[in-house]
Amino acid sequence: MSTSLIPFLEMNGNANEAIDFYEKALDAKVVSKRLGDVPGNPKSLLTPEQKNRVSFAVLKIGESELQLTDHFTGSSYQKGTLMTLVVQTPDKEKAEQYFEALKEGGHVNEPLQASFFSPAYGIVTDKFGVTFRILAKGRQ
Known part of the structure; x- marks a missing residue:
């Protein structure tokens, strides 16, 4: 597996509708994970609506x-920030290198750190205003 650049849409509550649409319109094959299924704090109370929201979904469209x-990660949604880019690599050190380079003159939205789905994950907006999610593929 090599490093890849992946578009990431932040749907602000209508991801399920978008998934259904792209599945039909683009013959997308869908794998999704609902927010209520994400490992987390058992004391955290999610409303039934929140449990049905999409935490993360991958749509395969041909080879893409x-x-x-x-957009339920705790950061605030702003209209006009619908898309970010995911830089996905199998190499944790490469993820750290990308993150450090992109944050020069930019802004760290979420520090690069281990999560339940990645040994290195973080969000950074570069000096041009482009937001990147840096992800080392694989579990911690």
């Missing part, structure tokens, strides 16, 4: 990949 979320 499109990722979506309902």
Whole structure:
């Protein structure tokens, strides 16, 4: 597996509708994970609506990949910030290198750190205003 650049749509609550649409319109093959299924704090109470929102979805369209979320990560949604780019690599050190380079003159939205789905994951907006999700593929 090599490093790849993947578009990431932040849907602000209508990801399920978008997934259904792209599945039909683009013959997308869908794998999704609902927010209520994400490992987390058992004391955290999710409303039934929140449990049905999409935490993360991958749509395979031919050889390409499109990722979506309902933007439920705790950061604030702003209209006009619908798309970010995912830089996915199998190499944790390469993810760290990308993150460090992109944050020069930019802004760290979410520090690069281990998560339940990746040994290195973070979000950074570069000096040009482009937001990247840096992801080392694989579990911690």
